[in-house]
Amino acid sequence: MKxxxxxxxxxxxxxxxxxxxxxxxxxWKVRCLVRKPEGSEDLKKxxxxxxxxxITNKSSIDESFFQDLSYLIHLVGIIKEVETQxxxxxxxxxxxxxxxxxxxxGVKKFIHMSALGxxxxxxxxxxxxxxxxxxxxxxxxxxxxxxxxxIIFGPDDEFINTFIRIIKLSPFIPVIKGGKLxxxxxxxxxxxxxxALTNQKTDGKTFELGGTKKLTLGEIIKVLLKVLNVERxxxxxxxxxxxxxAYLFQTVLRNPPLTLDQLIMLEEDNxxxxxxxxxxxxxxxxxxxxxxxxxxS
Numbered sequence: 001m002k003x004x005x006x007x008x009x010x011x012x013x014x015x016x017x018x019x020x021x022x023x024x025x026x027x028w029k030v031r032c033l034v035r036k037p038e039g040s041e042d043l044k045k046x047x048x049x050x051x052x053x054x055i056t057n058k059s060s061i062d063e064s065f066f067q068d069l070s071y072l073i074h075l076v077g078i079i080k081e082v083e084t085q086x087x088x089x090x091x092x093x094x095x096x097x098x099x100x101x102x103x104x105x106g107v108k109k110f111i112h113m114s115a116l117g118x119x120x121x122x123x124x125x126x127x128x129x130x131x132x133x134x135x136x137x138x139x140x141x142x143x144x145x146x147x148x149x150x151i152i153f154g155p156d157d158e159f160i161n162t163f164i165r166i167i168k169l170s171p172f173i174p175v176i177k178g179g180k181l182x183x184x185x186x187x188x189x190x191x192x193x194x195x196a197l198t199n200q201k202t203d204g205k206t207f208e209l210g211g212t213k214k215l216t217l218g219e220i221i222k223v224l225l226k227v228l229n230v231e232r233x234x235x236x237x238x239x240x241x242x243x244x245x246a247y248l249f250q251t252v253l254r255n256p257p258l259t260l261d262q263l264i265m266l267e268e269d270n271x272x273x274x275x276x277x278x279x280x281x282x283x284x285x286x287x288x289x290x291x292x293x294x295x296x297s
Contacts, residue, residue, distance in 0.1 A: 005029045005068055006197065007107075009055060009098065010075030011048070012040060014156045015113070015186055019073060020048065022190040028197075033065050055094035056085070058101070066105035071197050073111045074098055079126065079158070080250075080259055087129040087261075095133035103142045109203070110144040111196050112137055116182075116208055116270050118148055124264040134206070145202040147192060149209040150270045153288065154186030155295045162257075163221055164228070164296075173232045175218045176239050179269035182210030183220065185291040191283050201280050208272035212287045217266070220288070227292045239267050 006023055010016040011032035023030050024046060031049035034040050040050045053061030055076055078090050095112070102110050118130040137144050153160040160183070166173055192209060196202040215223070218234055225232055246263045249256035274285075286294075 001027050001029060003029070004070035005031060006071045006073060007031050007033060007065060007069045008073045008075065009033045010077070010113070011043060013075060014154065014158070015152055015189060016075050018154065018186045018190040019075065019193050020046070022187075022194045024048075026194060028194075031065060031069070033061065055097055056089045058097040061097065061101065063101065063105075066101055066107065069102075069105060069107055071109050071111065072098065072102050072107050073113075073193055073197075075113045077113060077115070077130075079262065080256065082254065087125050088132075091126075091129035092132040092136070096136050099137050099140050099142055103140060108143060109197060110137060110142050111193055112144060112146045113193075114146050114148045114206075116148045116150040116210065116272055117265065117268060123268070124261045126261050126265060143203055145196040145204075146206040147189075147196075147209055148206065148272075149184055149189055150182040150211070150272065151184070152186050152189055153183045153291060157186065160220075160224070160292075163224060167221075167224065167228060167230060167232055171232055173221055173234050175221060175234050175236050176242055176263070176266055177236055178217060178239055178266040180214045180216055180271050181220065182214050182271040183288050184209055184211040185286040185288075187291075188283070188285050192277075192281060195281055199280065207277050207280075208274075209277065210270075210272045210274060212285050214269075214271045215288070223289050224292065227289060227296050239263060 006028045008016060008020060011020050012034060020030055031051060032043055033051050033053045035054050037050050037052050044050055051062040051065035076094060078085055081087060114130045114134055118127045120131050122128045134146055151159050242263055246258045246260050250259040
């Protein structure tokens with residue numbers, strides 16, 4: 001067991017569980033900051049220390065979480081706004097609170113989960129608020145690594161599994177026409193985050209992450225159909241036709257299946273060049289089809 005401690009925010013989420021698993025496999029001491037400790041029994045059973053805190057409310061954060069903490073992996077993010085949990089509060093204010101506390105506590109490195117497409121002139125609020133968080137971290141002076149992954153797939157992911165549910169329920173699959181995506185396996189994302197803890201070549205760097213292929217949404221669904229060994233009829237839908245229903249969904253429903261912000265992001269390419277990343281990190285990426293076979297076949 002390594003002596004240094006790694007803190008994780010978002011450890012109960014889909015990506016967080018994979019990163020926590022990799023940390024434990026590599027013999028790190030792990031502690032997690034969670035909003036609702038009563039839902040973290042599985043983490044406790046793995047020997048993980050649990051601390052309570054809402055990152056958007058600095059005064060709620062148990063500051064003992066930062067005591068003797070060497071590294072912090074920050075994963076918390078939202079794709080849909082629910083009540084007071086807005087994109088600005090979660091992505092920017094939450095990150096700002098953690099960066100300030102981490103710096104004051106002497107944390108050696110802050111590993112930050114951003115998103116591919118993040119940029120200052122982004123059309124979507126999701127990406128623009130992620131940019132605000134990145135900028136605060138960069139200007140704060142805290143040693144850091146920022147990762148911007150494309151769509152992350154794996155057991156329990158929201159994106160791929162939404163289409164799996166549709167495939168099981170309907171002979172017709174709606175396919176919104178948009179940009180290309182570069183799905184990356186959640187286990188590969190975990191490798192990047194954990195290796196970055198001690199890899200000095202990643203200090204102060206921002207890395208874009210994607211899988212082995214750049215695919216349209218329709219092509220991704222065809223891979224799913226192949227792995228599931230089923231046939232369905234794909235119905236292409238121009239993105240502009242989805243704006244009215246997306247607006248209606250987010251206005252009326254507490255948990256909308258599609259928002260205007262998500263629609264904007266689907267219209268854009270979400271791809272990257274992985275050459276620099278593969279030169280620094282030492283493992284091979286798992287292709288989409290092979291990754292899906294691991295948990296669907």
